[in-house]
Amino acid sequence: MKLRSAFLLPARVWMALFFAAPLAIVCAYSFLTRGDYGGVEQPWTLENFTRLADPLYLAILWRSVWIAGLATALCILMGFPLALFISRAGKRKSLYLQLVLLPFWTSFLVRTYAWLFILRDTGLVNTVLTGLHLISTPLPLLYNDGAVLIGLVYNFLPFFVLPMYATLERLDPALLEAAADLGARPLAVVWRVIVPVSAPGIAAGAVLVFIPCLGAYLTPDLLGGGKSVMLGNLIQNQFTTARDWPFGSAASLVLMLASALLLSLLMRSRVAKEIM
Amino acid sequence: MPHPVLELRSLSKEYPGHKAVNNVSLTLERGGFYSLLGPSGCGKTTTLRMIGGFEQPTSGDVLLDGSIVNNLKPYQRDVSTVFQNYALFPHLTALRNVQFGLRERRAKDSEPRALRALDLVQLTAKRDSLPAQLSGGEKQRVALARSLVLEPRLLLLDEPLAALDPKLRKQMRAELKAMQRKTGITFLFVTHDQEEALSLSDKLAVMNAGRIEQFGTPEEVYLRPATAFVAGFLGAINWFGKAGVRPESTRISRQLPAASECRQGAVESTLFLGNCVHVNVRLEAGDRVIAEVPREDNTFSEGETVWLHWQPADEMRF
Numbered sequence: 001m002k003l004r005s006a007f008l009l010p011a012r013v014w015m016a017l018f019f020a021a022p023l024a025i026v027c028a029y030s031f032l033t034r035g036d037y038g039g040v041e042q043p044w045t046l047e048n049f050t051r052l053a054d055p056l057y058l059a060i061l062w063r064s065v066w067i068a069g070l071a072t073a074l075c076i077l078m079g080f081p082l083a084l085f086i087s088r089a090g091k092r093k094s095l096y097l098q099l100v101l102l103p104f105w106t107s108f109l110v111r112t113y114a115w116l117f118i119l120r121d122t123g124l125v126n127t128v129l130t131g132l133h134l135i136s137t138p139l140p141l142l143y144n145d146g147a148v149l150i151g152l153v154y155n156f157l158p159f160f161v162l163p164m165y166a167t168l169e170r171l172d173p174a175l176l177e178a179a180a181d182l183g184a185r186p187l188a189v190v191w192r193v194i195v196p197v198s199a200p201g202i203a204a205g206a207v208l209v210f211i212p213c214l215g216a217y218l219t220p221d222l223l224g225g226g227k228s229v230m231l232g233n234l235i236q237n238q239f240t241t242a243r244d245w246p247f248g249s250a251a252s253l254v255l256m257l258a259s260a261l262l263l264s265l266l267m268r269s270r271v272a273k274e275i276m
Numbered sequence: 277m278p279h280p281v282l283e284l285r286s287l288s289k290e291y292p293g294h295k296a297v298n299n300v301s302l303t304l305e306r307g308g309f310y311s312l313l314g315p316s317g318c319g320k321t322t323t324l325r326m327i328g329g330f331e332q333p334t335s336g337d338v339l340l341d342g343s344i345v346n347n348l349k350p351y352q353r354d355v356s357t358v359f360q361n362y363a364l365f366p367h368l369t370a371l372r373n374v375q376f377g378l379r380e381r382r383a384k385d386s387e388p389r390a391l392r393a394l395d396l397v398q399l400t401a402k403r404d405s406l407p408a409q410l411s412g413g414e415k416q417r418v419a420l421a422r423s424l425v426l427e428p429r430l431l432l433l434d435e436p437l438a439a440l441d442p443k444l445r446k447q448m449r450a451e452l453k454a455m456q457r458k459t460g461i462t463f464l465f466v467t468h469d470q471e472e473a474l475s476l477s478d479k480l481a482v483m484n485a486g487r488i489e490q491f492g493t494p495e496e497v498y499l500r501p502a503t504a505f506v507a508g509f510l511g512a513i514n515w516f517g518k519a520g521v522r523p524e525s526t527r528i529s530r531q532l533p534a535a536s537e538c539r540q541g542a543v544e545s546t547l548f549l550g551n552c553v554h555v556n557v558r559l560e561a562g563d564r565v566i567a568e569v570p571r572e573d574n575t576f577s578e579g580e581t582v583w584l585h586w587q588p589a590d591e592m593r594f
Contacts, residue, residue: 172361177330178357178363178364180330181328181329181351181423183377184376184380185351192380196365197365
């Protein structure tokens with residue numbers, strides 16, 4: 001056996017056992033019929049996919065796209081200036097990058113739970129506001145779309161900032177000088193040069209945020225309560241309470257294919273160069 | 277009397293540990309082609325960047341048309357820079373690149389003006405090409421048009437020919453000069469190539485270690501260099517004791533010449549350069565010198581004993 005194959009063997013075995021095989025199972029399940037107590041039975045059917053076209057599920061799909069899109073937009077709005085600032089910060093760059101990565105020192109779950117303690121009726125925000133007598137009854141901050149959005153943006157902002165930073169870092173400073181030299185004020189330099197030149201980086205970062213947001217289930221589950229159902233929650237429900245594995249598999253596949261389509265579009269465009 | 281287009285008064289730029297530009301004073305009259313010539317690290321680019329507004333002087337003043345512009349940002353100064361690597365906007369076509377500054381000034385006729393500028397640099401055919409689709413020489417022309425279209429008081433050129441191949445460089449050199457004459461805009465050209473500076477400039481400033489060593493016409497700096505550095509930087513020089521003589525002014529003969537001063541030496545080697553021949557001679561004192569002779573006069577062979585002499589007028593002393 002060649003050395004190259006030997007080195008790749010562990011990863012190959014791992015991917016075959018824990019990625020390819022489960023994916024094949026999900027794929028097969030999505031064409032089967034649900035069993036009475038969970039599990040799957042014959043006959044083979046396409047019904048799981050046609051059910052997804054039901055207005056109820058289309059609404060959930062649309063809702064997921066809308067919330068993920070909004071979270072992505074907020075990440076761009078906050079992340080772009082932040083990445084620009086860091087890329088121009090000179091010696092402090094690495095310090096600021098560390099700060100962006102700081103949340104990763106604790107687990108995703110813990111961070112999301114922390115928001116519960118900040119947003120709930122007896123949480124930090126409401127306690128402070130009532131203590132200052134600015135409000136008499138607690139603000140409904142938790143268990144709504146706003147809370148889900150906060151959670152998603154908080155968790156995925158670094159995924160936008162890092163590729164954006166990498167793009168802006170490589171931006172030729174002479175371009176900015178040339179723009180200023182030709183009469184562009186700082187804001188015009190941002191709009192007319194930095195944004196268009198770094199557009200592939202913006203797109204790359206946006207996709208890196210949008211795809212995980214689209215499939216998010218923990219954040220909407222914890223911060224949205226039962227009310228804010230996204231595609232991820234739908235899938236989770238099918239495998240747990242609803243015991244409809246085939247339908248859950250079909251929904252998973254659709255989500256995966258949509259993400260894969262988006263990624264392949266990204267890879268084909270010049271955006272790919274930015275994250276490769 | 278009108279103000280000079282640019283005046284530098286005791287301009288200095290200090291970085292921690294070294295003085296990049298040291299007390300530079302310079303006056304440029306309108307409509308001339310000027311060069312800042314010097315080796316890399318001599319402070320010429322820093323000087324240019326202070327004029328453009330990209331660096332703040334540590335002390336001294338930059339005056340444009342008689343007013344101090346030290347505190348004006350690049351976008352507030354009526355000067356334009358052609359950058360060394362062109363700095364074309366990669367997302368804009370040649371035409372849009374040229375239009376950039378005009379649009380920033382809200383000029384209504386930006387497109388026809390930009391087209392005229394592209395025509396001036398003979399690039400009308402490439403108006404819709406992106407920079408990535410242009411050759412080095414074409415990028416150079418777009419960068420030039422982008423600055424010229426704004427009709428700045430002063431055009432700064434930072435080693436604009438350095439990235440081009442030698443043949444193209446010579447062609448662009450001629451075009452630059454023609455462009456300057458045609459537009460009447462004052463050019464300040466930074467280069468480390470003495471041939472470029474000599475052939476292009478009405479006057480050139482030779483810089484070394486942050487200072488201007490000499491400012492004069494090409495003839496003055498070449499034939500009457502103010503310092504040994506200038507003499508050596510502008511061309512090869514033979515040292516006969518304290519007297520410096522250019523190789524083309526150094527005569528060589530087999531007989532003792534009837535000159536007031538001459539030196540004896542032995543031919544070490546001859547170098548055929550195409551249009552002439554360099555005869556390398558080792559003097560009795562041990563110094564090596566070069567005599568440039570016409571091709572047909574090269575009858576010298578290695579080891580031969582020769583005499584070197586020169587006209588007193590061609591001698592430089594510092």
